Amino acid sequence: TCKILVFFVNGKKIQDPDIDPEITLLYYLRNKLKLCGTKLGCGEGGCGACTVMISKYHPQEENIRHYSVNSCLTPVASVHGLAVTTVEGIRSTRNKLHVVQERIAKAHGSQCGFCTPGMVMSMYTLLRNNPIPSMAQLEEYLTGNLCRCTGYRPILDGFRGLTS
Numbered sequence: 428t429c430k431i432l433v434f435f436v437n438g439k440k441i442q443d444p445d446i447d448p449e450i451t452l453l454y455y456l457r458n459k460l461k462l463c464g465t466k467l468g469c470g471e472g473g474c475g476a477c478t479v480m481i482s483k484y485h486p487q488e489e490n491i492r493h494y495s496v497n498s499c500l501t502p503v504a505s506v507h508g509l510a511v512t513t514v515e516g517i518r519s520t521r522n523k524l525h526v527v528q529e530r531i532a533k534a535h536g537s538q539c540g541f542c543t544p545g546m547v548m549s550m551y552t553l554l555r556n557n558p559i560p561s562m563a564q565l566e567e568y569l570t571g572n573l574c575r576c577t578g579y580r581p582i583l584d585g586f587r588g589l590t591s
């Protein structure tokens with residue numbers, strides 16, 4: 428049997444023949460791949476600071492669906508064959524912010540910044556699944572992301588312009 432873990436992170440193929448089945452995707456991203464944009468907040472699925480997007484091809488429907496997940500709860504072994512996108516991977520061109528990042532920044536929706544990558548990844552995932560979401564969908568996608576600095580109004584205001 429094949430014991431090599433194969434998955435994709437921000438479009439790059441990762442092959443790991445020596446995977447510890449007990450470690451989380453968050454640990455792997457931060458410590459093995461040195462992608463530290465994804466944050467460790469609570470470590471138990473409560474705060475959303477560790478949110479990344481996982482993309483999965485569904486052969487029956489012949490489409491790819493995107494999921495925002497708490498990487499602190501995701502065993503790295505469970506992403507075999509899947510594509511992971513982190514906050515480092517969403518810029519379309521070099522040194523340019525993604526529109527989601529630009530909007531949260533301009534609306535003063537980032538203060539200490541710790542929740543920001545998770546907020547951004549939840550919003551990014553929503554837009555990948557639904558390019559013009561409703562405000563209700565936006566609120567639903569952000570329910571797993573906690574912010575202790577700005578509160579939620581500036582964040583929602585920043586993203587509002589991306590809704591229908």
Ligand code: FES
Pocket residue numbers: 466467468469470471472473474475476477478497498499500
């Ligand atoms: Fe808080 Fe993962 S670190 S939900």
